[in-house]
Amino acid sequence: MEEKSLYQPYLMRIAANIDETPDVKTFRLEFVKEDEGKSFSFKAGQFGEYSVFGEGESTFCIASSPTRSGYIECTFRKMGRVTKSLASREVGDIIGFRGPYGNIFPLDDWKGKSLLFVTGGIALPPLRCVIWNALDLRNNFKDITVVYGARTVRDLVYKHELEEWGKRGDVKLITTVDPGGETVEWKGEVGFVPTVLEKASPSSADTVALLCGPPIMIKLTLPILTKLGFSQDKIFTTLENRMKCGIGKCGRCNVGKYFVCKDGPVFTFAQVSQLPPEY
Amino acid sequence: MADKKIIRKSSLGELFKKIRSDGKRILAPVDRGGKILFEYVDSPGSIAPDYIQTTLSAKDTLLPRCEEMLRFRTEQKSVYLEESLNRPEPTLIFGVRPCDARSIAVLNAVYLINYTDDIYRQKIDTTTIVGVSCAKCDEYCFCTSVGGSPGDTAGSDMLLTQMDNDIYLAEILTDKGKAIAALAPELFAEGGDVDKNKHCADVPVRFDVKDLSKRLPGVFEDPVWIAQSLRCIGCGTCSYVCPACTCFDIQDETDGNRGVRLRCWDSCGFAQFTLHTSGHNPREVQSQRWRQRIMHKFSYQPDQLDVIGCVGCGRCSRTCPVDMNILQHITDILEVH
Known part of the structure; x- marks a missing residue:
């Protein structure tokens, strides 16, 4: 399989679209390329960058369990440009996903x-x-x-x-x-x-x-x-902070010397209590 | 040990021809109405005759202000990823000052450590840096305070130091430097066993950067940041002229059903940099953003990546529209007890 560029998303097909509340939705996403789905793995706590092509990327956790393979789920609230556009997508539409990023719940x-x-x-x-x-x-x-x-x-x-x-x-x-x-x-x-x-x-x-x-x-x-x-x-x-790259390069999600994307998002409160209030 | 040769200034024209025929484009400092900017040149005749520092660094060759990360096409329910047009062109940058050459170590640390950024990797792999030592400096220069020097070889593949009107000492430092010298070995003569330091500017050490790094975490809550940034208008110029600033934004741009995802320079000085969609902003006032700039460069990067995120080029101070001066501010921070 061809080496994927760092910022190249997986193409994901919306397999289920659930209205959780009037402004919160859950998508089940399946890999368009089956081999990518087979080799994909993640652990609880990790997140990704979800994108609508032409609108941009947005950061949410992977809300499904790593014990359920072949798909991932994400749950998001309609808030900004990307999430509003995401919310208007339907079953069968293709969106992008980069990840998994970040550390894990042990x-x-x-x-x-x-x-x-x-x-x-x-x-x-x-x-x-x-x-x-x-x-x-x-x-x-x-x-x-x-x-x-x-x-x-x-x-x-x-x-x-x-x-x-x-x-x-x-x-x-x-x-x-x-x-x-x-x-x-x-x-x-x-x-x-x-x-x-x-x-x-x-x-x-x-x-x-x-x-x-x-x-x-x-x-x-x-x-x-x-x-x-x-x-x-x-x-x-x-912890959650505004992110763009998800991999410690774009420079904005840091809390003190730690990047939420790379060193987090999972922290204990013992760790959080040592951090400056930048979250 | 670097291979030391001498090359005549009058031979540079011949060398440039060989570099061009080797398929490399050459970027060199050109005088544009008093602004010294890197532009594509074919001969050394176009190079600005005299300058202390280029107005902008050559960073945008390695990290363009806006560059394509991927290209896509949408058709009804389908999306197709297309081959990116962002491909590196073999480039030689001539006349890079040692401070700017040193900033490549910062770019490398951010873009190559942990996740290797292949877009950047391809650019750095195909770029050759020919530095030119500084014979002069101004009151904004402080390379010697952050580990560099006017004749520092770090980051250059070849470093030239002007010995007299027609003679450069050429220090051939890397394989890429050797490859340039090998294009015209007849132009590089023996006689490089000379002391270059007397031909380099004398830049006084203004502060102890290790002491600064050590003390910064302790002054995080100090009001000094508020006092210093009261006049900051958050314009981001300091980031845009900085050869070591690496932060970026990601934006999509479309034209009909085709689009590109772009990486564009961004600045920690902008309120939007950290603004959450909810309206909450972890760095909501300018003093917190100014503190981030100093902490990132002098505390977080040394701690996490083992590089100092500042090379002492002085551009942020030279260009700041409200005359914030990083040297003065660092000196003041060091006086906080």
Whole structure:
């Protein structure tokens, strides 16, 4: 096979197009060239540059699990030029993908441990990759707990998967919406993620926490995790900064001396606490 | 050890002819109304007779302001990637000052370490640098403070130092340099065992760059950045004239159903450089962006890539529309306790 140029994307065909919320979509992407799909591999936590030819590139995580091969999935909100254009694509359309880039969640190191996922809104996609990865290797882990919140019921992403996880006996799922965001049928919690987490009070014994969400949620959740006994090196997150190249060359996503694209996006809060506030 | 020869200035015309017949285009400094710019020349007669520093560096030969990364064609639901037209042409750059030649080490570190950038790789592989030592400097020059010198050989394939009106010392430094000398061996004579230093400018050392690198992390939160950047208008000129700035943006351009993806120079001085789609900006004010410029060059790059991202050419200070002076600012930063 011909050596691909560093910036040359894989051509990907949209195989499924799911409306998660009014402005959030999930695409399932299959490789146009089968041999590229066969040789492609990635690990949980990695991201890529997705492109609409003629509009540009945009950075999102790979939201599907590496245990599911032959395709990748991405979930994005319609926000800027590229994501708005992406959102207007249909099943069968071709888009570009470069990757996988960045470091990984060290799942291999977590064998035998319990996993606690705490997340809100559109920050579930990077953790959804890890959740499915862990569920597909369920015997490798002890308890799996997911605490997920959104502003309103409408803003919850992966609604069908939440339902599926809720039915499984081997996942403890707690969903919540902000006060006022509930519907008549809503059976989950009502309240902010930190409050709901504190009420659930999951054990920190032999447990790794993964925390992704809006800055305010992170700020208020960290003290709760600390109170529950999680040390900062046992709490993992992903940082996000504006990126162009994804490989440490274009120069903009650095937080101090580290590039989020190359040295991240996965960091522990022990690492984050040493970084200047440039994220 | 470099092979040292002498070559007569009057022989350069013959050498240029041989280089041209060898299939290389020659870029050399030309005087354009007082601005000294690299242009394509066929003979040394076109070269600016006297200049301290070229107004712009020759960086855009290796890293063009805007260059094609890929080419595509869209047809209804299909996309076809087409062969890129961005192919390097064998080039010899003549008259590169030693500071600018030194900046190639920075470009190499960014573009070749970790992921090898093949677009850049092809350009550097097909480019030969013939440096010319500096006999003069001005108050903006500080190469000796960042590891260089007016007769520094780093980055040049061949370095010429003018010994008198008609004689250059030619230091043949690399295989590419040897290949140039081999085009006309009769022009390179023995007699190169001379002291070039007395023919080079005396550039005083203005600060200790190791000390600066060591101290920068400690002054990250200091108000010095605010004081220095109050007048900065965020125009990005400093990045555009810098021979060691490497940051870029990626943009698509289309014409009908055909398009190109371009890499274009960018600057950490621009607010948009780090602006998130949400409106959040991790470096939202100019002082944070100015700090990034200094931290990147003098702290992060030495730490992560083992290069200093500044070669002391002085162009940012010469061209800044609001007279920010990097030497003065570094001196002030070093005085922060």
